[in-house]
Amino acid sequence: MTTLLPPPSKRQRTAIAEKAHEQQNIDTIPSDLGSVRVHFYDHSTGQPSGAPVAIPVADATVKNLELLLNTLQGNDASERIPYRFTFGADGQVVDIVNDIYRALLKPGLRTTEDTISLHYTPQAIFRVRTVSRCSASIPGHGEAILATSFASSSSSRLVTGSGDNNARIFDTDTGTPFQTLKGHTSWVLVASWSPDDTTIATGSMDNTVRLWNPQSGQLLGQPLKGHTKWITSLAWEPYHLRQSSTLQRLASSSKDSTVRIWDSKSQRTDLVLSGHKSSISCVRWGGTGTIYTASHDKTIKLWDSTKGTLISTLTAHAHWVNHLALSTDFVLRTAYHDHTGTIPPSDQEKTAKAKQRFETAATINSTLTERLVTASDDCTIYLWSPPSSPTSNTSIKPIARLLGHQKQVNHVTFSPSGTLIASSSFDNHIKLWNATTGAFLFTLRGHVAPVYMSCFSPDSRLLVSGSKDTTLKVWDTATGKLKEDLPGHRDEVFAVDWSPDGRGVGSGGKDKQVRIWRH
Secondary structure, X not given: OOOOOOOOOHHHHHHHHHHHHHHHOOOOOOOOOOEEEEEEEEOOOOOEOOOOEEEEHHHOEHHHHHHHHHHHOOOOHHXXXXXXXXXXXXXXXEEOOOEHHHHHHOOOOOOOOXXXXXXXXXXXXXXXXXOOEEEEEEOOOOOOEEEEEEOOOOOOEEEEEEOOOOEEXXXXXXXXXXEEEOOOOOOEEEEEEOOOOOOEEEEEOOOOEEEEOOOOOOEOOOOEOOOOOOEEXXXXXXXXXXXXXXXXXXXXXXXXOEEEEEEOOOOEEEEEEEOOOOOEEEEEEOOOOEEEXXXXXXXXXXXXXXXXXXXXXXXXXXXXXXXXXXXXXXXXXXXXXXXXXOOOOOHHHHHHHHHHHHHXXXXXXXXXXXXXXXXXXXXXXXXXOXXXXXXXXXXXXXXXXXXXXXXXXXXXXXXXXXXXXXXXXXXXXXXXXXXXXOOEEEEEOOOOOOEEEEEEOOOOOEEEEEEOOOOEEEEEOOOOEEEEXXXXXXXXXXXXXXXXXXXXXXXXXXXXXXXXXXX
């Protein structure tokens, strides 16, 4: 049962009304600017795509530019590719975030007399097919399944954590249990693959973290002991930040208000991050070396992962912060694995590819920017662009406050393309937001009970959600419409994951069975 907040004071009500009034005064595009000529160029080859096209300035939004470019390329409505547009001149690269007017005309970089050359980059160069059937229902666990996670490289291995004190690895190709990871003495709350798939980490209510060999199912060394309460979240160090190919570091957050950074080789605590006043609900390890923690003390803290020092504290929420996500989560999880399936032969090439994928995903207007989104019991979501160092000039005020949910927000996630945010709430709804501005896009209605979590497909075109109403639902992120209804579970669905190669969805819940969903 949540704590009821007291009604807002008169001063608070006035401030809320003023903020809402400011948000309504959106900067609109003047309607008397006429047209502008746009010429599209492929960013990778530099080749033009057709002749220049005249577009009304009022209609020159990213969505309309995507529609026009897909039409010029002859793509069907069902085959449309999402694009990212950039403008480069005088050594300056400008991302077209919303529309041409705000990006180029209003700042004076170009006028309506000029022909504007836009370079386009496809955001999803492959298409994931909608999962529509349950290909396997695999028994094995003796209690509810609390966590599911696919391997970073393929959809053939899925690890689950359960209330029966065990974690299990399943072979999803054959629909059979592969290994049982025995050792924990209480519920396994979290399970996570390392970015190179060589290790699995599990966190439990027995206050320990354990590392496992995913091939043999054997415990690697001893349990990692140090926390005094149960483990709430795990985060591996990004592959491109590793000091050597054998040194893997892992961050674990706990209800004891601390985060511990472990050296997986020596199995000792490198650093303890203490400063929160209550349980830490979520930890993320960013690609710039910053560790992000969300806590029930209503704050989000940023830490230096090498020194263990506090960088800054973000305060805006009025209740527990339940979850946080980074715009680069997907590329950090998959490291050097991509849709082509080609793995670089050497460690240096693997690190270079992982770094290149991260920088591509995190670069906005020529600067490395890792955005952060946080969800809270105060029914709000905040979008941040946090500083990476104490001396950074970046404002630590949120970019946007995302309002609309009527009950606690349990889970948030960025799309792999970094353009969308999905939030899951106890009000039975999922909401989609623009990840750059925080603008509201769609409410996904269909579940009849609280939605516990959601997960994007690797091409960002689809979203799968798991709910207390026993169903999974697949949504089209372009239209906000229901794509597939997936009944099959006999009880609440607690955990769901879409494999990074896009071939399947794994889910688990109170009915103790793992279900694999495919096209």
